[in-house]
Amino acid sequence: MFRGFATISFTADDLGAASAWYAELLGVQPYYSFPPAPAEPAYVEFRVGDDEDELGIIDRRYAPGSAGDGPGGAVMFWHVDDLPGTLATLLRMGAVEHEPLTEREAGFATASVVDPFGNVLGVMHNPHYLEVLAARRG
Structure with a gap:
């Protein structure tokens, strides 16, 4: 489906x-x-x-x-290779921290910001994404 x-x-x-x-x-x-x-x-x-x-x-x-007065909706997380660097770029460009960089289990890490237009933008380091990408490339 x-x-x-x-x-x-x-x-x-x-x-x-x-x-x-x-x-x-x-x-x-x-x-x-x-x-x-x-x-x-x-x-x-x-x-x-x-x-x-x-x-x-x-x-x-x-x-x-x-969506009301504040940020909301689903948070879509994009895999990024350099999570701290990407988060720094987003903040430098005027985004506001929504969820700080948080280390999760098994090498996963997430963060989210609110862009200057009120949308929540999620970024993460996702080992599974990298595994799937590596398998696709052979």
Whole structure:
């Protein structure tokens, strides 16, 4: 039934600022924007990581439901090779610590931040992710 992560969507009041912030963080520009230029976009999407997972950002005016006044929703954790360095970059770029870097069992470690647009962004070191990646590469 569930085949893998497809897209995670964040929201932002200022889609242009969020798109620029994530482009700087990820080192890539969005590959998709709707509606197409010259119209002002209501949605942008990035492809990120080894499997080109999709990170979408929706203009909050078009987002389903309401998350209330604070950060919320599911926390999607992205594997990163340098968790302390990634966390430092996020904080330097204006994100605010949500959960500090926490060592877990068996080499797992997690942290999360709230981006400047109110979304919780999780990052982690995940040995299982690395094992699957190594097996895929043979």
